[in-house]
Amino acid sequence: MLRLPPFTYHTPKNAVDAVRIAKEYGREAMYVAGGTDLYPNMKRRHQTPAQVISLRDVPELHSMEVLEDGRLQIGAMVTLTTLEFYPHLKAHYAGFAHAVREISTPLLRNMGTIGGNLLLDTRCSYYDQSHEWRESIDFCMKSKADAICWVAPGSPRCWAVQSSDSVPIICAMEAEIELAGVDGMRTIKGDDLYQDDGIQYLTKKPEELLTKITLPAPGNWKASYLKLRRRDTYDFPVLGVGACLWFAADGTIEKANVRLGGAGSYAMPATKTEELLVGKKLTDELIAEAGAAAMKPARTMDNTDLDVYWRKKVAPIYVARALKACR
């Protein structure tokens, strides 16, 4: 049996209190939303916060609202199931709704939240293992500061993989993230919440609370998400392509964002692909060419399910498919 380590459970009633508690305990504290990622990780001793701050009783995190300018604001505690079946999302954000549906299983989507999914821990074959096994290899640097990285033993950094389905498309869509900190609120772009490190994969301060996600108003853009994994039924992505294209009236691409999840420690931009797309029309030839250009940025390492070379090899194919879905 796997057990939770002992911890103190806090149930603040508003965001300010939540942040205050987090600040007070510093590194000892962690927020918990749905708990579908944190609690299993705690059972395997990946994280052992002595103070767990539940966000269940913070009302403002549970709301969902279409703003006057047409943007959609989603509270961090909104469950993935709620989003999946929200008609407005299906009608205007089909790509994002699809990404939500690709997360885990219905049971876990009933518990899991969008905020939690955006902050999902990075994953690695050497890290997401039982405590006993990790102990037998004397851990890796993601669990223990002085340990090595087993994926790239000479490496000074951790290569754990960004594994959330919602992150690549959120970044591609340029959704905005609202964070509550001790000094009040700040809003950042999705891309800016993440950085290229398997351990410090978030840029936010530990006590900062993700409160809301704001999706851009429907308009001259279309987004898509395509997930590669072993089983359609449920598995983490070994590649997740989030794409968002902005079109001029004549169909010319004005702006293109393509993000590769599961291919590195953050949802990395396929810059070459983006450059190829801008100023052109989305023809079959362009799709193939732009897909092929995604081979290089896919920096796959042998630390997820499925063969590493194969994962790199199929990245262009998945990028092309995601682009096609933006038509």
Next chain:
Amino acid sequence: MATPNTPNPNTPRAVEITVGYKALSPNQKDRLEKIEVNPAEGDAPPWDALTEYQTVGTDVDRTDGMQKATGRAKYAYDISFPDLQQAMILRAPIARGILKSLYLDEARAMPGISAVVALKKDGSKIRLVGDAVAAVSGKTLDMVRDAIEKIRADYEAEQHNVDYLMDEEAPMLDANGQLDEEWDEDSKVDKALADATHTHTGTYRTEVQTHSSLETHGNTCRWDGNNLEVWASTQATFGVQGELARGLGAHNVKVESVDVHAEFVGGGFGSKFSAGIEGLACALLAHAAKLPVKLMLDRHEEHTAAGNRPSALMQVRGGIDKNGKITAWDWRSFGGCGYNGRGGAVRYPNYYMGDAATRRKHKDIACDTDPARSMRAPGYPQGWFGAEMFLDELAAKASMDPLAFRLKNDSEAMRLDQWQFAADKFGWDKARAKKNDANARYVTGVGCASARWGQLGRHGGRRQSYGVTCRIHPDGMVEARNGSQDIGTGLKTVLQILTAEELGIPASRVRGVTGHTSDPLGPASGGSTTTPSIAPAVRHAAFLAKNKLIALVAAHLGVPEGDVTCANDKVGTKNAKLDFTEACKLVGQTPIEVHGERYPNYRDKPFHPGVCGAQFAEVRVDTWTGEVQVTRMFGIQDCGLVIAKKLAESQVIGAMIQGVSYAVHEQRIMDQRSGRMLNGDFLRYKITGSKDLPDIECHMHSVANGHNNTGAAGLGEPPSTATAAAIGNAVFHAIGAPVRHIPITPEKVLAAIASK
């Protein structure tokens, strides 16, 4: 009610019956023949091919389906008592070595702990990561876990190996994964190969598959003096009873003083024959604690220390003559086993070989992992994958259609009908003729494979025959009881349907009860024996109970017993009939209770010594990414008499689902360095889920086999032999190159395409 056959007056007790089956389709012939059989005196007269059934073979729902779907069914896992103690096992962290010393006192002193028992002595061998060392029971699992962590166990580790191919006895493989060793000389086989028009050779591999039963192993034990009551997740209630009595002999326990219950079992697939160390540990803890104890394995323990289907490495070389007949078949195989080096034997479909010169060699190779346990047709899916794929490759060399090739070589007449029927249903000719565009990204392919098993049921153990109790209650309810377990295959429903058929009443009025050792003896559910073994006794019990009811009604009406029938929910003569429930009121306060006996199968030769089946699969392969989607499957399967049609189909479809999973997903991954299994959970140990499944259709082929009064044959295992092989062949057809190593993963598919 079924019409009984009249005894032949010339030879006492000899009965002429019709066996076989009616044509599967209009373009096939009936295959019916008359045989004479000798039923035991007092047995129910045999059913045969001409019998008209009311309930047997119809779509009766699983009798406990609603209980299971709504959570009302109580499994061993659900059993609870006041003061129930929870328990866990401390498992060894090394794959090979010695347990030097074990200190339990500190654990005993922990709060809430009721008992601690050592399961190994100092100096005992440790043979795998997960070997059971000690067990602890206590108030809550958290307390038990705290105490487990206080046990100090010192080990002396030895060099281990968890990959059988790294063993010095393992054969060498070349860069393409093909077995790279000379064949021993064999004049007959060598000559046949030299004379053959086409020859071929290939090496095939399968990986370890864990049973992955939804309910893990374990039990709840409660003592009352020297009497022990056990609620077990088992596929052998009587086996567990005997095993625990032997294991607890030191505590003055006899077989009669152990009562085992397994009313509901969440799957076993061959892994749950034994009470196991977890059963004995639970009984010992409960004895020491003087309180009831529950010990269930967790999912990781279930994957790592509760058995598996071992891996196999097979090489075949064979040849055919100019007519496409197989003339040479040379087979050598290796089983990748656990520490005991047993259970890796593989079998191949020998009904294709006819008069060919054949040779078969096998060697099991041990490594320091969890030993093999029998798993749904042990040795068959592995061997069928190798052999049936080899057949397709050989047929390709001779430019023959794989189905035509099989029709030429298959020596079992029943399956020849099945091949043709299933091929028509599946649309084989059209699908096989369809050419994939040379530059197409998505390609499709179809393949087929045969299924085989031979189980006509046994009549009892060494000392005692199997039996069934049948009770007719005064309120019109009828009960049929047997002590064997229903592991999900549907024994309860079988008891219900057969009893209803014999009595001529609706199935809803019969209750089938299984899984208590206080009821008559039944077999372990292994080798597909349960239904074929129990069914004749169910009938016999119902037959005896019916005769008793008829006697009561005859006395009531004042007519001879011979004039009274019990059919169509009525009991009586032509002119004076009582409703069945009215007739039951004559029973009085004590129910009619009879014991039905399982007589040995008729000595005479049955229609077929086993069962046959055939399966067809269609796959769609993305040649850019190598992803394989199994899109469609069709299976035909006989099981002698089809008793519960819905449940039988469920068995076949379930086997095909498990086969899809085996073919494209399942694989145990071991870490050579630590000796541990790396994917001992359902996230990393990949089992096919609902969204990855093909459309599956199956046809149940009911055959009157004439081997006892019912004629049921085993069904659990046969359909699981063919699936992986059929899928492998479909992939071969789709991409034009064989993937000879399951699971068929995308990278293997791309490598195969590149090798063309």
